[in-house]
Amino acid sequence: MPDLIELHQPVATADFAPKKILSSEITRAKPSLRALAIGFSVSYAKKRIRAGKPKKPPYFACCYNVGNLGDVNIVAFYHPLIADWDLMEKDADAYRMRIRSAIREEMIHSIQVITVKSRYDRSIDLTCQFKTAESYYEHLLGKIIEELATSREGQQVVCTAAQLYYEDWSITSMQKLRETDKKLHGRDGYLVSELIRQLVQIRFGELTSEEAKGKAWDQKRLFNTAKFGTTENLLRFMAGTLRQAVPKLIRLSPTLAEALVEIERTIQKIHQAAL
Numbered sequence: 001m002p003d004l005i006e007l008h009q010p011v012a013t014a015d016f017a018p019k020k021i022l023s024s025e026i027t028r029a030k031p032s033l034r035a036l037a038i039g040f041s042v043s044y045a046k047k048r049i050r051a052g053k054p055k056k057p058p059y060f061a062c063c064y065n066v067g068n069l070g071d072v073n074i075v076a077f078y079h080p081l082i083a084d085w086d087l088m089e090k091d092a093d094a095y096r097m098r099i100r101s102a103i104r105e106e107m108i109h110s111i112q113v114i115t116v117k118s119r120y121d122r123s124i125d126l127t128c129q130f131k132t133a134e135s136y137y138e139h140l141l142g143k144i145i146e147e148l149a150t151s152r153e154g155q156q157v158v159c160t161a162a163q164l165y166y167e168d169w170s171i172t173s174m175q176k177l178r179e180t181d182k183k184l185h186g187r188d189g190y191l192v193s194e195l196i197r198q199l200v201q202i203r204f205g206e207l208t209s210e211e212a213k214g215k216a217w218d219q220k221r222l223f224n225t226a227k228f229g230t231t232e233n234l235l236r237f238m239a240g241t242l243r244q245a246v247p248k249l250i251r252l253s254p255t256l257a258e259a260l261v262e263i264e265r266t267i268q269k270i271h272q273a274a275l
Helices: 017-035 078-087 092-122 124-129 133-149 152-166 174-185 190-203 211-219 231-252 254-274
Strands: 039-043 048-050 053-055 060-063 073-077
Touching: 017 039, 017 073, 017 078, 017 092, 060 092, 073 078, 073 092, 078 092, 092 124, 092 133, 092 190, 092 211, 092 254, 133 152, 133 190, 133 231, 133 254, 152 174, 152 190, 152 231, 174 190, 190 231, 190 254, 211 231, 231 254
Parallel strands: 039 073
Antiparallel strands: 048 053, 060 073
16 A cells, blocks of 8 residues: 655755654554555645645545545645644644544545445445445445434534534524535535544544644634633534434434444554554
């Protein structure tokens, strides 16, 4: 599997700290990635083409083969990640936590894909019912959103998760969420993969990737902070709401509960192997 690409480029800034932290966090994650047969590479691209249009690259991306979900690979986009050093006010501890949470996020996404592919490949019934592993994956995400949407409380929590992920305070209905999913990702139900990731981070006692941005949110003022004073406080409150709702979400969606158990079992095996 592909590994970290070491490109010896000239130092772009005098600040070596973010490069050192990024490198150390990638090194820290590599044994777990190897154990899961997840590839890792670094891209120095400053633009990313999606749907034929140039867009700013993300921090990380979980990539896999279209259709069969094979060859799972995490790509780290160097320039946005290093730029976050200034966004985090050059706070080494906060920046390290930001990078660590972001890598963990993509590892969870990778495990989602791997577990779905494994289940699909093992089942004659599933291979007969669904043309590809990816179509089965999309079916599962859609089924989870359907199960959660049957309850008003479930809808509200899903919208909170969407607000956190999309950084969009206006997502207050399932219809708005569907529109956002379609606009940004071309299909309904995309947010569910992020909801699963958020819940896994919460159940392991970790910060969600959104919370790990900390004070950086206030530099953009993406939300109306109102009585919370700062965006950081608001995001902590929203994540707290999500934490409290975890047991209810699991009761509402058996499909979600099953997905969480599979992903967490895989993560625990990796942790035990590392001891």
